[in-house]
Amino acid sequence: MSELSLTSTIPTNQTISVPLLGLGVWKSRPKECFDAVKSALEVGYRHIDTAAIYGNEADVGRAIDESGIKRSEIFLVTKLWNADQGFEEAQKAIDVSLKKLGTDYVDMYLIHFPVSGKRKESWKALEKIKKEGKAKSIGVSNFMVTHLKELLNETEIIPAMNQVEYHPFLQDTKLKEYCEKNGILLEAYSPLAHGQKLEDERVTKLAKKYNKSNAQILIRWSLQSGNVVIPKSKNPIRIKENADVFDFTLSQDDMKEISNWNENFRTCWDPTTVD
Template identity: 50%
Template structure:
């Protein structure tokens, strides 16, 4: 049972990663993201998830620096964007991200999307920075089963993470089972489906029963499904609320009721058909 915000899962290379993290997708760079990151860290979060595409790595780095928490106590993730994929360009993009963040190393670096004919070369670059000790672990994002199978055929290092869109309307059961068999940790982005799920009657009913909010119920469902999750907010009361998940648990029948809400419905692009 996951008992507090700093509880971790052990990735397939032995690195420990917090189950609950803080996402900064589309959070404005500058003071807005600096304050959000500082607020998250002050309230117990130790995992921060950004990406080159979010265009806020500099502010995230500033927030980390101003938090006063030692670097080794934090788990920092970034991602290589599609336009930078390929071997040499990924190596360059990695150094750019490090520089913007003001860090000597990353804890996790991800391939943001499976760009056709490029993601394997991109992965070779990630293997290089991993072997050089510039990043503690490497993984992927938005990869379907066939992308993972293709990558695993030729890779020297197995991805530790697959970060995908995951919520009660998109439960990704087959992908979850595949990742579990391969010891690749699943991680959820958009866990609240951009707020759409907060008025889902079944979730509201369960939330009322536990005297919790719908968002807390959904995030708890993630954790009990053994999925790492990274909710985003810039409001301190929401940042605190999203972390207040450890004084209740969902019953098996409540988990099943939420599982049954699946519609295979995405808010983001399909990894087999995306244009960025």
């Protein structure tokens, strides 16, 4: 692990590789988002995670454009919002997102949430969107094992990735195993538990031991767990700090210890009850 870097990638099942660490921009207001993406790209991030519902796709697009970095060097992800799910609706939604982002394609397009009665049709639209080249790869978000099983029975293309809430305090190991078994990458959103567990004394103890920050311990844990990880910050100093996680390795004993911290602590929405 220690030989990895900020630009290290992991292959997907769809002939595209994903940079292991990206910047999330949920709740970043337009100006903040523009500055955050610019800072991140300057530091060396090459993976940006936005969504139609975040209302900042245009700012992400503008920051990429003004960064001077080639579009082809940046892994750009956006998501299909719930209100736009359905076969026809999803095809319109990607066009709106692309226009806001100021690009011809995204590197990955995700179904944001497994909306009942809509998700299968939405997936068919995503398959079409991929074939048309508007998304280089397609995946899902907030899909639990039941949703994935259902989808895999129907799909032509297996999702490249499943973006779910995942951190030491919410470890759905059955979901992780299912994803691994089926070649679906697990991407950890809210890897800092949305900032709500940064002061946990066990995290602080490890931060002191490794001479790193609490956030860096949580991000490093995600990486060593084999997850793609997208911490969010609007603060340039923290954006840099969150990427400075490649010069240390959590020991096997510490990884084992953290594996016992699960308390099903969910900070975002709960997809487990969606039928």
